[in-house]
Amino acid sequence: MAKSEQSDLTAFLLSTYWVQMLSKGARERALADSYDRIYDVKDVVAREGEPASSWIGVVDGLLKVSSVTASGKSIMFTAIPKGSWVGEGSVIKREPRRYDITALRTTRAIHLPRPTFMWLLETSVEFSRYIIDHLNERAGQFIAMLEVARIADPAGRVAGALCNLFNPVLYPKARPLVNISQEELGELAGFSRATTNAAIAKLRKLDLVRTEYGGILVLDVDRLRAFVQSVGMEDHLPEKK
């Protein structure tokens, strides 16, 4: 972990939607109180069970939100790409973190300390509204994920996991090239690497994605979404014999 240039941090915050929504005074306090850290691959940003002392935003890089089961298996809930924020739930509830947040690659993350976060929540209607939208979107995403997990085949579930990274509210700065390995994508969808690889091969044949070393290029997010839906719909069609 290391400290970094203050000017970059300010520029990033000023390009962030919720910062732009703030009044001048609130914005000045938010900028003054936040600090950033650089994490190497596998560095821990926040640990499950620890007090939630800040709200976390990604300036650059990729974070992994996950938990470890009793049997030692890692369950990945979501990835947090640049421009996205995570961890407000535990900050608001004053509860210990419910999951680990670790760096999937070198990542610069901003921390907005809890007191500043709570002050913004209590004094700024704009900020409160932003947080409500954020929580709402997150809830919707997890419900959709559960639905896809129940009805879709591996290709559908992998496609669904990919689509989640393109939610415009949660991930406003997402780009079509997702720099995530197939192993990590498998962890997101809940599959082994072999199954994930076969699922990706299917998506590639359908011209929905292209693959490259350490990344996957989404050719058309809308078509990918439509594919996730269509896999689900098969259950509602008449039986083919």
Next chain:
DNA sequence: GCATTAACACGTA
């Protein structure tokens, strides 16, 4: 049947 594990060859940073 479908998914996982473990292994192998091969390519890339």
Next chain:
DNA sequence: TACGTGTTAATGC
């Protein structure tokens, strides 16, 4: 050298 990809045979639920 360490990591990621693509594939397969054996194994398990």
